[in-house]
Amino acid sequence: MKKFIILVIISLSAAIAHAQTLFESCEDTPGISTVYVSKAMISLAGDLNIEANSMDFGKIASKIDGLWIMTAEGDKAATLKDKAKNAFNNKKYEKLVSVREDNETVDILMGTAGDNKNECIIKAFEESEATVVIIRGTFTLQDIVTATKASR
Secondary structure, eight states, X not given: OHHHHHHHHHHHHHHHHHHHHHHHHHXXXXXXXXXXXXXXXXXXXXXXXXXXXXXXXXXXXXXXXXXXXXXXXXXXXXXXXXXXXXXXXXXTEXXXXXXXXXXXXXXXXXXXXXXXXXXXXXXXXXXXEEEEEEEEESOOHHHHHHHHHHTO
């Protein structure tokens, strides 16, 4: 049992390391734009009762610990796509949604990040554009559904 617990802890640590390593490696890559939004800034946005894309952000803002965004165009889009595939194409993330249309793909993944935290990954890829969004916090799928329903 002790070995199992240690294995689970190591696995969860590896999942967290993937997201952090992806963002850090993108920060050092010319042509890939990175944005980090802290818990404090997200809390402020939640206090402002912001609604975006039919979602009441205030409903889940207090449960989000951080937001990491990476974008690239042209030749660097392929670099970001490769980095994201290496970081998130494993069994630690469950694919929730996958949309394919022409040369565009959007995948939404969910996984655990340890310490009762979850991680939602949004990958939006086009032929010459790539965007990866990582949202980490204590939110659940039910929280997201509730926030979406509240704004309708």
